[in-house]
Amino acid sequence: MYRLRFTTVVAAPLTVAFDVARALGRPWPFPLEEVDSVRPVRDLYAAGPHRGWRRLTHERRFTASGAGTVVEEQVAWETGLPGVLGRLVDRTVLRRRVRRAMCRHLDGYAAAAAVRALDVVQVVGAAVVRGDRVLVAQRGSGPLAGLWEFPGGKVEPGEDHLGALVRECAEELGVVVAPKDFLGEVLLDGSVAGGVPGTSTLRVWSARLAAGEPVAREHRELRWVCAGDLEGLDWIAADRPLLPAVRALLAP
Numbered sequence: 001m002y003r004l005r006f007t008t009v010v011a012a013p014l015t016v017a018f019d020v021a022r023a024l025g026r027p028w029p030f031p032l033e034e035v036d037s038v039r040p041v042r043d044l045y046a047a048g049p050h051r052g053w054r055r056l057t058h059e060r061r062f063t064a065s066g067a068g069t070v071v072e073e074q075v076a077w078e079t080g081l082p083g084v085l086g087r088l089v090d091r092t093v094l095r096r097r098v099r100r101a102m103c104r105h106l107d108g109y110a111a112a113a114a115v116r117a118l119d120v121v122q123v124v125g126a127a128v129v130r131g132d133r134v135l136v137a138q139r140g141s142g143p144l145a146g147l148w149e150f151p152g153g154k155v156e157p158g159e160d161h162l163g164a165l166v167r168e169c170a171e172e173l174g175v176v177v178a179p180k181d182f183l184g185e186v187l188l189d190g191s192v193a194g195g196v197p198g199t200s201t202l203r204v205w206s207a208r209l210a211a212g213e214p215v216a217r218e219h220r221e222l223r224w225v226c227a228g229d230l231e232g233l234d235w236i237a238a239d240r241p242l243l244p245a246v247r248a249l250l251a252p
């Protein structure tokens with residue numbers, strides 16, 4: 001099998017990057033029959049030897065990152081032609097056709113995902129760390145009142161995620177935070193602020209206090225908790241998968 005690898009950073013949360021990849025369909029303009037598909041994670045195509053191809057697999061891996069979603073793709077193929085001629089076709093003709101098709105596809109894909117992301121309500125949160133403690137906040141009103149969360153809120157139209165994070169912390173806590181590392185992304189249940197259900201994500205960064213002392217302007221209570229007290233809080237359920245990454249920040 002011959003292989004090519006492609007890495008694209010898509011300016012969209014993982015949910016959007018995944019859904020758009022699934023909906024866009026195959027990158028190939030050439031006739032290949034789809035024989036097995038777990039789209040968009042793995043697609044296997046085949047064709048008769050007279051078409052030059054025997055088998056082609058297209059695999060994608062999606063990873064949330066601070067810049068959006070990193071999409072790593074691998075395309076592997078082999079020709080149905082035997083011997084030296086087959087190897088030549090694999091190495092030159094088919095490689096060129098795969099590269100051209102993928103480059104065209106990826107340009108359209110990145111643009112489509114970034115545009116789709118504009119329609120999705122996105123939430124950012126800050127795990128503000130001081131020493132061996134992280135700042136957590138208890139919601140004061142609404143259906144999630146009484147549950148604990150990371151300070152933060154919805155990204156406004158045209159705003160970048162870190163800008164939203166700094167603004168939300170200033171509004172909610174009266175402090176200036178300096179975001180540091182991206183900790184992860186989780187899918188939020190149901191509809192957030194009237195958005196399409198099952199599309200919104202919470203993306204969390206670690207941060208440090210750059211100025212001010214946090215005050216609960218919108219929350220019922222703020223608490224600085226150590227690693228051992230993190231799990232025991234009554235968290236918004238969606239946040240729980242992020243706790244191991246936060247806990248790792250607090251390790252001595």
Ligand SMILES: Nc1nc2c([nH]c(=O)n2[C@H]2C[C@H](O)[C@@H](COP(=O)(O)OP(=O)(O)OP(=O)(O)O)O2)c(=O)[nH]1
Nearest residue numbers: 123125149150151152153154188192202236238239
């Ligand atoms: N800030 C924050 N929101 C979270 C977390 N986990 C979680 O499910 N959410 C949800 C709750 C809300 O549905 C949504 C955030 O909305 P929000 O009401 O806090 O946003 P906001 O500050 O922009 O609010 P507003 O200006 O519209 O009042 O995300 C979390 O850890 N932090």
